[in-house]
Amino acid sequence: MLILVRHGQTTANARGLLCGRADPPLTDLGCRQARALAAALPRPVRVVSSPLGRARATAAAFAPSAVEVDERWTEMDYGRLDGAAPSDVDAATWRRWTTDPDFVPAGGESLTAVGIRVREACRELAADAARGDVVVVSHVSPIKAAVAWALGVDDTAAWRLYLADAGVCRIDTRGELPRLLTFSDPG
Template sequence: MLILVRHGQTDANARGLLLGRADPPLNQTGYHQACALAASLPKPDRIVSSPLTRARHTAAVLAGARPGVVDVDQVELDERWIEMDYGALDGRPASALDDGEWLTWREDPDFVPAGGESLTEVCARVHEACEELAEDAARRDVVVVSHVSPIKAAVTWALGVDHEVGWRMFLIDAAVCRIDTSGRVPLLLAFNGACSAGEANQLVGRRA
């Protein structure tokens, strides 16, 4: 099973700011969310993480690290799972863009925020990473701790749909998504699962 986990909350997330390559840590709520994830998910066979601190901290908790311990051997870092580069928009509120700019961003997957990265570029690197993990995830649980845009990109990969479908998804903090890669095509089993203890285990990871 390919299990995609969004990192826990940061202060910037709580304030509704665009958070790309800026690198704040989890806040207290985010740490508690990571602990709830660790309690609700089976101990993963393999953990892959974005290199950003908020993802690494979440992954470390899932790997069973002691409080205050971040870098553990069980966590693999993969740059392809890093958040979209928002360029000059990083750390700013969504209102920094006017309606026309938002429309352009939504309709043109090649649109690049000033100094940033396009949705096409995000999807290319994430889809490549998904293809590489698919065979392993067909045999055992592979957890990827990442961010909103890469996880949405992974879901579009699983569904075989165009990039712009990602704009119709909303991903909560510490959300869990599950993709079964054991069949002829990937199968999305769960999207936006909450991190409360026990809830994730109610999801059945098998094809009908």
């Protein structure tokens, strides 16, 4: 099973801010969420993490000394919008961003670019996940891209999904096609 875990809460997440490559630490609640997830989920054969500290801190609850860091699971680069409230993004930019997967916010990264790197990572993990549980600790955009991969849908589907802090998604990779079993489960 490919088990995708969104990192625990940070102050930016609690405030509803766009939090891309900025790297605030987990809050006390975020640390408790990480420990609770590690206790509730099956013991994985592999633990993979985004390189960002909030994801690595969450992953450490699963395997403190055996976390594999994979850059492909890092959060989307929001460029100059990093740290902004969605309500502070002008309407024209927001409309373009949510309808054009190739749109790149100033200094940032497109949804298409996120999808390409995450699909590659998913394909590489699929065989191991078919034999045992593989936990990937990541962020909203990469996890939504993995869900789009599993469902065989366009990356813009991400804008129609809500993934909670410490939310868990499960993708069964044992068949011919991946199957999404759970989305944003509290673990």
